[in-house]
Amino acid sequence: MSSMTVGLPLTWRRIPERYNLIGSECEICHTKYFPVRRICPQCRRKGKMKEVKLSGKGKVYSYTRIYAPPSGFELDAPYMIAIIELEEGPRLTAQVEDCNARDVKIGTPVEMIFRKIQEDGKEGLIHYGFKFKTVSGTSHILQE
Amino acid sequence: MSCLIGLRNCDYMVGIVGYGVHIPRYRIKVEEIARIWGDDGGGIKDSLGIIEKSVPGMDEDAATFAVEASRNAVHYSGVEPKRINAIFVGSESHPYAVKPTATIVAEAIGATPHLTAVDMQFACKAGTTAIQCCMGMCSSEMIEYGLGIGTDISQGRPGDALEYSAGAGAAAFIIGRKNVIAEIEGTCSYTTDTPDFWRRPGMDFPSHGGRFTGEPAYFKHTVNASKELMEKLGLKPSDFDYAVFHQPNGKFPLQVAKILQIDVGKVKQGLMTPLIGNTYSAASLIGLASVLDVAKPGSRILLTSFGSGAGSDSFSIVVTDKILEKKGYNRTVIQFVGDKEYLDYGLYVKQKRKLKTL
Ligand SMILES: [Zn+2]
Numbered sequence: 001m002s003s004m005t006v007g008l009p010l011t012w013r014r015i016p017e018r019y020n021l022i023g024s025e026c027e028i029c030h031t032k033y034f035p036v037r038r039i040c041p042q043c044r045r046k047g048k049m050k051e052v053k054l055s056g057k058g059k060v061y062s063y064t065r066i067y068a069p070p071s072g073f074e075l076d077a078p079y080m081i082a083i084i085e086l087e088e089g090p091r092l093t094a095q096v097e098d099c100n101a102r103d104v105k106i107g108t109p110v111e112m113i114f115r116k117i118q119e120d121g122k123e124g125l126i127h128y129g130f131k132f133k134t135v136s137g138t139s140h141i142l143q144e
Numbered sequence: 145m146s147c148l149i150g151l152r153n154c155d156y157m158v159g160i161v162g163y164g165v166h167i168p169r170y171r172i173k174v175e176e177i178a179r180i181w182g183d184d185g186g187g188i189k190d191s192l193g194i195i196e197k198s199v200p201g202m203d204e205d206a207a208t209f210a211v212e213a214s215r216n217a218v219h220y221s222g223v224e225p226k227r228i229n230a231i232f233v234g235s236e237s238h239p240y241a242v243k244p245t246a247t248i249v250a251e252a253i254g255a256t257p258h259l260t261a262v263d264m265q266f267a268c269k270a271g272t273t274a275i276q277c278c279m280g281m282c283s284s285e286m287i288e289y290g291l292g293i294g295t296d297i298s299q300g301r302p303g304d305a306l307e308y309s310a311g312a313g314a315a316a317f318i319i320g321r322k323n324v325i326a327e328i329e330g331t332c333s334y335t336t337d338t339p340d341f342w343r344r345p346g347m348d349f350p351s352h353g354g355r356f357t358g359e360p361a362y363f364k365h366t367v368n369a370s371k372e373l374m375e376k377l378g379l380k381p382s383d384f385d386y387a388v389f390h391q392p393n394g395k396f397p398l399q400v401a402k403i404l405q406i407d408v409g410k411v412k413q414g415l416m417t418p419l420i421g422n423t424y425s426a427a428s429l430i431g432l433a434s435v436l437d438v439a440k441p442g443s444r445i446l447l448t449s450f451g452s453g454a455g456s457d458s459f460s461i462v463v464t465d466k467i468l469e470k471k472g473y474n475r476t477v478i479q480f481v482g483d484k485e486y487l488d489y490g491l492y493v494k495q496k497r498k499l500k501t502l
Pocket residue numbers: 026027028029030031040041042043044047048
């Protein structure tokens with residue numbers, strides 16, 4: 001097995017999560033989780049989990065700008081990483097793209113976009129998934 | 145060679161149920177590119193009819209474009225994604241040589257697994273051919289809804305004339321038999337073997353026949369497909385309220401309109417290349433989306449694509465009352481075009497990874 005195929009099963013399993021923000025909801029206490037959890041930490045054994053698609057709408061909980069990126073992300077620098085608090089409650093970490101850095105503040109409304117996350121070199125897999133951008137005034141998300 | 149799918153005799157209409165576009169937010173001005181090569185920026189701007197072109201973000205490709213445009217189309221249509229039974233993605237810049245873009249789109253919009261999907265390539269016209277395939281499968285009742293996409297992130301060799309025009313964008317159309325916002329009353333194609341533009345496997349940039357690309361390629365195919373469509377449907381140029389043609393630059397579509405004796409004013413709403421460059425497989429489809437953004441019920445639209453190699457697909461599209469219910473559902477093409485950030489040539493080279501070391 002070449003190094004290029006090492007993470008394939010994991011990448012494949014995470015497609016629903018990365019493409020469509022599939023998380024979990026506890027049917028007993030209705031708490032939502034991301035990524036998927038098998039057990040509700042609040043209800044423990046009484047909990048009953050089902051998969052749920054999260055809306056992709058949320059706001060910036062905290063953020064930082066990366067100037068010295070980890071390997072694989074060198075060309076993206078400088079870029080913005082934020083902890084996003086989704087409307088449904090869960091928090092996740094993602095890149096914030098497609099906006100002026102000065103527009104990103106704590107509490108800024110953001111929405112999910114679909115982007116290339118990483119490439120395994122010139123011959124390997126291209127990994128796609130969610131990033132976020134600030135909600136523009138003309139976005140359909142606002143009109144819903 | 146030609147063919148016509150005449151849908152007039154069906155009990156139902158086949159048409160557009162939803163549409164969506166994606167245009168990246170970065171732009172570079174033609175004058176900024178000219179500055180690097182010592183060209184006359186003003187002169188090039190005038191001769192191409194292009195002011196600036198769209199540039200993808202570093203993390204965007206033809207697949208992410210297709211997904212964004214398709215999600216907008218699904219949102220607009222209100223169609224449950226599992227009822228989309230076919231996805232055809234037209235592009236000349238699919239991110240993989242082998243591994244379908246269509247599978248990525250299908251998964252990302254939630255249409256998997258009960259559907260057929262395939263990638264298509266025909267230079268700048270694969271997107272309209274994708275729509276023809278959806279029409280055929282819908283009218284034969286093989287599928288309930290089909291999704292046809294044109295998406296491209298096109299490359300021009302640095303210093304080549306194409307560098308001034310090669311833009312990036314996508315448009316997605318959901319085709320079906322029910323609740324259509326625009327009926328497709330007929331389509332017709334014109335195809336020959338014409339070596340005006342090509343790219344061999346493994347090459348980063350295309351080669352082209354320079355001036356040879358105009359008369360025997362673009363004009364011949366676009367004009368013949370459009371004429372034949374009008375003839376077979378019994379329509380006159382004056383029957384159309386809008387005309388959208390493939391737009392490799394800002395000038396060709398206006399010249400085609402003149403040849404076809406269509407009022408040049410009818411081309412303006414669908415002519416986006418002056419502001420976003422040539423978006424290849426998406427070019428005529430983004431133009432169509434721009435027309436649908438403003439068209440009123442009863443408006444008739446002529447759409448004719450062109451793909452090098454070469455061929456054209458022509459369509460006559462009539463807007464229905466249903467379009468009124470959908471106003472404001474999506475960002476309009478004009479809103480996408482207006483949301484922009486300019487790059488200088490240095491950032492543009494980094495973003496497009498034009499240097500081999502990048
Ligand atoms: Zn619980």
